[in-house]
Amino acid sequence: MTDAQHEYVDQVATFFTMVGSARAWAEILGWLMICEPAEQSQAQIAAALSLSAGSVSTQLRTHVSLGLVEQVRVRGDRTQRYRLRSGAWHSVMASELDRIRALGELARDGAAVLPRERPERVTELGDLADFFAREWPPLMERMNAELTKGTP
Amino acid sequence: MTDAQHEYVDQVATFFTMVGSARAWAEILGWLMICEPAEQSQAQIAAALSLSAGSVSTQLRTHVSLGLVEQVRVRGDRTQRYRLRSGAWHSVMASELDRIRALGELARDGAAVLPRERPERVTELGDLADFFAREWPPLMERMNAELTKGTP
DNA sequence: AACACGTTTCAATCATCGCTGAACTGCTTG
DNA sequence: CAAGCAGTTCAGCGATGATTGAAACGTGTT
Known part of the structure; x- marks a missing residue:
């Protein structure tokens, strides 16, 4: 070494x-x-x-x-x-989706204790998680498509 | 409480x-x-x-x-x-870009010790970082556009 | 000025968690 | 079946880093 x-x-x-x-x-x-x-x-x-x-x-x-x-x-x-x-790094990125989902869960569970004042403190997190849960899969697909060019 | x-x-x-x-x-x-x-x-x-x-x-x-x-x-x-x-969660996501860049840096520095066998072990990381560095900003823009609908 | 309150700083303590080393399991070979 | 090697497990040690408690600081109040 x-x-x-x-x-x-x-x-x-x-x-x-x-x-x-x-x-x-x-x-x-x-x-x-x-x-x-x-x-x-x-x-x-x-x-x-x-x-x-x-x-x-x-x-x-x-x-x-x-x-x-x-x-x-x-x-x-x-x-x-x-x-x-091979593809180790790709799968790291792909697994982000799980963490995003966990955040969404966290937001959903927050409904039980939603504050009257500025409830967005919790709901914003949920919206965000939803957004990413929708966007992530196609992004991953584009990633794979683009980076698999040289290695079929 | x-x-x-x-x-x-x-x-x-x-x-x-x-x-x-x-x-x-x-x-x-x-x-x-x-x-x-x-x-x-x-x-x-x-x-x-x-x-x-x-x-x-x-x-x-x-x-x-x-x-x-x-x-x-x-x-x-x-x-x-x-x-x-307000927008705290958004900025968490936005700051991911920095970490992605750091990974790119890591890959670039790996050039000095690039292995002959399966160099993708390092280069794949770099390609990935580049991909995200390109995709992240527009994604963030869409995120803001979509989630700011209700709160101008 | 002296006081009171909120905040900051910092040394000492405490807990956590990773690391080591050694014992143990299982496999293969002579 | 003994010996050797690869890998696993686990108790004990050690280091890192967070938490506390107390003292210092600053600012506004009487």
Whole structure:
């Protein structure tokens, strides 16, 4: 692992820790973006990032469950490999829809305690969520259409 | 503060703590969504939520700096009041653009360590960021147009 | 001026959560 | 069936960061 690679992993990790991710989680993500080969065993990841086997196991599982990383079995080799899923970033964006829906839910539940004064404080959130729930799917479609040009 | 209100504040707080916000920050947000009157002093907020004056002061400042909350002076009364800004939720969405740009930056910096194997791991992120940087502003415009219908 | 009230600041405390290390499971091979 | 390796689990440690409480500040009031 070169200095430049190390620096980049750090940069990615810094970004994602800023938005609330665990350090190890973020470092693994950064490493899987640039490592060679793209498929890595847990041991390789642990070695490259100087992380304990435990952290790698745990955080890798959350990566997998989020759909960012996939496990691959290389035939002839029994050790599991992990790699960034192709389209990983797309699915991050696509999953935004769930969060938007959750916000809509929050707004809807607010109906029970709607304030007389400036009820928009709650309703505005609902309208917004509805707007995005409508706009997001076509946006995702355009995204896929546009960015799949080179890779069919 | 009724039980229902308390419950709702808790629900909002739970949602936002899930995505990495501080508990007090999130509770204040929930309270400012449904409190009556909409304008509240720090002391009122602290009392309603059983928070210390210190937390309220600190977290309220971050709310203000994020543009979610604004301070208002009620004439005749010297104590400062705080309230949810109208259009608060809109500006949350609008500020997403900054995060998208940051992701684009991250991808661009990745050029220095671009892997030979599956370089899309990095470049895909850049394309995505570009796509959103282009799509976001018009989307925001449509959002404002559509949701401002009732409130000119 | 002195006081009262609202707000800010900050050091100390507390809680949370991620990380480590070691023990454990399961699989494969000699 | 023992040995070796990959991965998992979990208790305990450590660090980060939020919360508190008290003291300082400022502003308006008597």
